[in-house]
Amino acid sequence: xxxxxxxxxxxxHCLLWLVDAGDRPRSGRDLAEFQGISSSLIIKIFxxxxxxxxxxxxxxxxxxxxxxxxxxxxxLLQVLDAIEGRKPLFPCQEIRGRCAIFExxxxxxxxxxxxxxxxxxxxxxxxxxxxxxxxxxxDIGRSVTRKAPTDFAGEVSDWFDSRLSVRGRRSEDKHDKxxxxx
Amino acid sequence: xxxxxxxxxxxxHCLLWLVDAGDRPRSGRDLAEFQGISSSLIIKIFxxxxxxxxxxxxxxxxxxxxxxxxxxxxxLLQVLDAIEGRKPLFPCQEIRGRCAIFExxxxxxxxxxxxxxxxxxxxxxxxxxxxxxxxxxxDIGRSVTRKAPTDFAGEVSDWFDSRLSVRGRRSEDKHDKxxxxx
Numbered sequence: 035x036x037x038x039x040x041x042x043x044x045x046x047h048c049l050l051w052l053v054d055a056g057d058r059p060r061s062g063r064d065l066a067e068f069q070g071i072s073s074s075l076i077i078k079i080f081x082x083x084x085x086x087x088x089x090x091x092x093x094x095x096x097x098x099x100x101x102x103x104x105x106x107x108x109x110l111l112q113v114l115d116a117i118e119g120r121k122p123l124f125p126c127q128e129i130r131g132r133c134a135i136f137e138x139x140x141x142x143x144x145x146x147x148x149x150x151x152x153x154x155x156x157x158x159x160x161x162x163x164x165x166x167x168x169x170x171x172x173d174i175g176r177s178v179t180r181k182a183p184t185d186f187a188g189e190v191s192d193w194f195d196s197r198l199s200v201r202g203r204r205s206e207d208k209h210d211k212x213x214x215x216x
Numbered sequence: 217x218x219x220x221x222x223x224x225x226x227x228x229h230c231l232l233w234l235v236d237a238g239d240r241p242r243s244g245r246d247l248a249e250f251q252g253i254s255s256s257l258i259i260k261i262f263x264x265x266x267x268x269x270x271x272x273x274x275x276x277x278x279x280x281x282x283x284x285x286x287x288x289x290x291x292l293l294q295v296l297d298a299i300e301g302r303k304p305l306f307p308c309q310e311i312r313g314r315c316a317i318f319e320x321x322x323x324x325x326x327x328x329x330x331x332x333x334x335x336x337x338x339x340x341x342x343x344x345x346x347x348x349x350x351x352x353x354x355d356i357g358r359s360v361t362r363k364a365p366t367d368f369a370g371e372v373s374d375w376f377d378s379r380l381s382v383r384g385r386r387s388e389d390k391h392d393k394x395x396x397x398x
Contacts, residue, residue, distance in 0.1 A: 036307035037219045038337075046333045047311055070314030110336055123344070125218035129229055132252030135371050143363050150359035151228050154292055154351045155220075162305070162344035169336045177332035181325050189317050 038118060044071050045079040045117045046110070046174070052089065053105045053175040054187055055194070059091075059098030064197045068190075079117055086116030095205055096198055105175055111166035123162070124155035220300060226253050227261040227299045228292070228356070234271065235287045235357040236369055237376070241273075241280030246379045250372075261299055268298030277387055278380055287357055293348035305344070306337035 048065040062080050066073035080099055083089045088108055089099040101108060130149050131140035148156070179187070230247040244262050248255040262281055265271045270290055271281040283290065312331050313322035330338070361369070 035301075036304045038306050040307055040309055042306065043309060043311060043333065050333075068316045069311060070316065071311060110333075110340075119217075122218045124220050124224065125222055127222055127225060129225060129251060129253060134250045134252065135375050143365065146363075150356045151225065151232075151292075153359075154348070154356065157351075158292075158344045158347035161347045162340045165340035165343045166336070169339075174332045174336065177335075181328075183325065193317050 038114070041075070041079050041117050042114055044069070044075060045083060046113055046171075048076055048080070049083070049089070049101070049108070049113065049171055050175055050178065051190065051194075052099060052101050053171055054190070055100065057100055058194075059096065059100050060194050061098035061197075064098065064194055067197075068193060082116050083113070086112065088112060088116055095201055101171070105172035106170050108171045109167045110169045110171075110174075111163055113171075114166060123159035124152060126152040126155075220296070223257070223261050223299050224296055226251070226257060227265060228295055228353075230258055230262070231265070231271070231283070231290070231295065231353055232357055232360065233372065233376075234281060234283050235353055236372070237282065239282055240376075241278065241282050242376050243280035243379075246280070246376055249379075250375060264298050265295070268294065270294060270298055277383055283353070287354035288352050290353045291349045292351045292353075292356075293345055295353075296348060305341035306334060308334040308337070 047069050048071075051065055051068060052060060062077040063073050065080075066076040069076075080089060080091070084091045084099070087102050090102045091097070091099055126149060128145065128149065131145045133140065133144065136144060229251050230253075233247055233250060234242060244259040245255050247262075248258040251258075262271060262273070266273045266281070269284050272284045273279070273281055308331060310327065310331065312333075313327045315322065315326065318326060
């Protein structure tokens with residue numbers, strides 16, 4: 035078990051395939067198939083990313099998702115918060131005020147300001163969030179590009195284009211058949 | 217919902233009451249009552265802290281828990297890992313290898329080294345863990361001491377001593393009664 039769910043990994047990997055796609059939408063189903071993961075889960079995750087304004091969704095045969103901002107402006111932290119929700123690291127219940135010798139009436143020195151334990155946890159949480167805020171989709175994309183052979187980006191584009199083209203042909207066939215029936 | 221459970225807050229607050237206790241054990245039941253939380257939960261949490269070597273447990277009428285090390289040597293990170301288990305921030309499933317165009321045989325450039333997304337998450341996790349490793353029980357204890365009135369530590373000691381004394385008297389009564397019966 036980890037603190038984050040696999041949805042963050044799924045969402046981030048699929049977002050990476052939008053980095054070089056520019057304004058050409060890629061569908062949730064294609065992203066899921068390309069990445070080898072569940073289509074229904076990706077649609078759920080991308081619903082959250084759309085709601086958070088990280089991607090823009092469009093309907094139709096050639097519809098799908100595009101990044102709503104330049105990949106340099108989308109941080110891992112934004113993606114994490116969009117998918118997992120903005121959860122605190124530490125669930126402070128202010129139990130410092132429950133100390134028996136206060137007899138239900140904790141003095142102000144005991145409950146004023148932030149609890150020292152909570153403050154330490156907030157500092158650790160900030161260190162984690164600052165690191166994720168400093169890393170963008172563009173950073174990750176560049177790192178993948180550095181590793182990949184030069185023709186990889188082209189192969190990726192071709193794969194998504196071929197899916198779109200197959201959908202286009204199927205749609206034409208459907209219209210032809212409807213025409214025949216009618 | 218938060219990433220950590222309330223057990224971390226409960227455990228840390230109760231550990232703080234051992235900082236000034238030195239070699240005098242404080243029982244799980246007393247710690248729980250003093251802190252206003254469930255006794256069974258504290259016993260469970262302190263079982264984990266004992267297993268992790270953060271506290272030492274002793275049996276008997278005046279038994280209980282003492283810190284196994286100087287409070288300067290017990291970090292919040294150690295306590296967190298003991299209570300929550302050593303969980304990673306990010307559950308990397310290496311889905312980078314599942315890319316459709318690899319057709320089930322990902323090339324070495326795609327799966328070699330640490331995944332760029334995972335590497336960014338590990339960096340964030342390290343920032344969080346380093347911050348918690350830099351904060352000790354002694355640091356938190358000093359912070360509480362600075363806020364509290366000068367007689368607070370004495371009141372805390374008196375409370376735990378009085379509990380011990382009540383248990384001692386009950387035990388004597390029990391022996392007297394047993395003597396009468398016999």
